[in-house]
Amino acid sequence: MPTTRNNTKPLFDTDDADCAAIIESLSEKNATYLRRRRLLEGPSAHAKDLVIECAEAIRQDSSPALLDRFIAQVSENATEYEILTLLAAGWLALQEERWQATEMLGREVVSRDHHDLMAQRLIDAARETSKDLETETDRWLRTRTCGAPFREMETRVNGEVHFCCSAWQPVPIGRLAAADEGGFWNSDRAREIRRSVRDGDFSHCSRWHCPQIAGRRLPARTEETQSLKLELEEGPDRVILSHDRSCNISCPSCRTQLINLPHKETERLNEVFENHLLPLVSKATKIKVTGSGDPFGSRHFRHLLGRLTQSGPPGRRIQLHTNGLLANERAWNDLGLWDKVSSVWVSIDAAQADTYSVLRRGGDFNALRKNLRFLGELNARGDIDTLRLDFVVQAANYREMPGFVDLANEMNADGVYFLRLRNWGHVTPQEFKGLDVCSSDHPEHKALLEVLADPRMAWSGVDLGSLNSI
Numbered sequence: 001m002p003t004t005r006n007n008t009k010p011l012f013d014t015d016d017a018d019c020a021a022i023i024e025s026l027s028e029k030n031a032t033y034l035r036r037r038r039l040l041e042g043p044s045a046h047a048k049d050l051v052i053e054c055a056e057a058i059r060q061d062s063s064p065a066l067l068d069r070f071i072a073q074v075s076e077n078a079t080e081y082e083i084l085t086l087l088a089a090g091w092l093a094l095q096e097e098r099w100q101a102t103e104m105l106g107r108e109v110v111s112r113d114h115h116d117l118m119a120q121r122l123i124d125a126a127r128e129t130s131k132d133l134e135t136e137t138d139r140w141l142r143t144r145t146c147g148a149p150f151r152e153m154e155t156r157v158n159g160e161v162h163f164c165c166s167a168w169q170p171v172p173i174g175r176l177a178a179a180d181e182g183g184f185w186n187s188d189r190a191r192e193i194r195r196s197v198r199d200g201d202f203s204h205c206s207r208w209h210c211p212q213i214a215g216r217r218l219p220a221r222t223e224e225t226q227s228l229k230l231e232l233e234e235g236p237d238r239v240i241l242s243h244d245r246s247c248n249i250s251c252p253s254c255r256t257q258l259i260n261l262p263h264k265e266t267e268r269l270n271e272v273f274e275n276h277l278l279p280l281v282s283k284a285t286k287i288k289v290t291g292s293g294d295p296f297g298s299r300h301f302r303h304l305l306g307r308l309t310q311s312g313p314p315g316r317r318i319q320l321h322t323n324g325l326l327a328n329e330r331a332w333n334d335l336g337l338w339d340k341v342s343s344v345w346v347s348i349d350a351a352q353a354d355t356y357s358v359l360r361r362g363g364d365f366n367a368l369r370k371n372l373r374f375l376g377e378l379n380a381r382g383d384i385d386t387l388r389l390d391f392v393v394q395a396a397n398y399r400e401m402p403g404f405v406d407l408a409n410e411m412n413a414d415g416v417y418f419l420r421l422r423n424w425g426h427v428t429p430q431e432f433k434g435l436d437v438c439s440s441d442h443p444e445h446k447a448l449l450e451v452l453a454d455p456r457m458a459w460s461g462v463d464l465g466s467l468n469s470i
Helices: 017-037 047-061 064-076 083-095 099-112 117-127 136-141 176-181 188-198 263-281 299-310 329-335 353-359 365-381 398-410 429-435 445-452 465-469
Strands: 152-156 160-162 238-242 286-289 318-322 341-347 386-393 415-420
Touching (some): 017 047, 017 083, 047 083, 064 083, 064 099, 083 099, 083 117, 099 117, 176 263, 299 318, 299 329, 341 365, 353 365, 365 386, 386 398, 398 445, 415 465
Parallel strands (some): 152 238, 286 318, 318 341, 341 386
């Protein structure tokens, strides 16, 4: 049966059985593609390879006319097809040097799932007119290395563990429950990710979202890094704790409603921390709390911070990522944070109160400014090592980026960090397209580029992070 949209308009000509067969065959393999994205088919079974294999098989078995109809059909009805179908059509369009069609198909995938690395690479290849996917970034990466897979780990809400942010490196290396068995640190997936970094292909890393790649900040490869072992005896030196999304506000950039775990679930997470994480954390020199919610708005993370300040080695090893609304002197006193915190990163997303009220639902801009002054004083006195203000760039706030730089200077911050908006699955693909001003096909993208040219953006403290990729 032909696939239909709204039960009215056919997605392909019902007389074109060959085109229908191609779409059906790709649909059958879509689940396999999604498993391969996570290396669940084995460390050597890569998602990118499946896309190319499927597309090349279609090309070999099809006439030029059929290929043209298939690419046109998928392009015209992109919102209706599954990810593998879009990517296979994108690869075939790339081979035909139909750069605009390739980029459009890739952007449809990204609007649904920002983790898809093949879609990102197709877009970059189309923009650089590279039929083999190799871009300037890939050539640069072959000369670089990254220490994260050899010294860092991040926990997630779903119980999985990554080496770093899941938007930067989407493949999980295992599950948190296996921590006491060493079940993720040297897993097959962990060794494959280390291999890809050691060998310079960075197969499992985002060229867009990783700020070290987008900002060209990775160190050069050396003979020593090329001989790094893939199985490590020592655990992580830095631990990023992002396994609780509880927060005291609800920001539309990552959620649709307020998230606060009930007491029973908080108690469960406290047990997970005590049984599985504390042994690892006790050996780490840097511990970040949190990349998922707010360290002060979460009952679990407040418990965790109290435990960290009461035990472990002395020194400033805690890194706080917060919305700032509860980051005040009372929190420092209640949790014993004095001389325990190295860095504070405050996510704000606005420079003006009106914009802040929209993008930081439930927040109070005046209360935030008061706490920013407290944090700025800590920074000025040397009571913390670094204060940074963060800003997720989107259609509603990009014009305030220069003003955000002014705010950082006013509050005695060391710098600002800008990053691209991501779709965490909380908005529809169409809604995301309207918000993602960093996309080159957004109607206000040129205005964003003009904002980036503002003289205030040239301040040495400005870090464009993942925006460097645009």
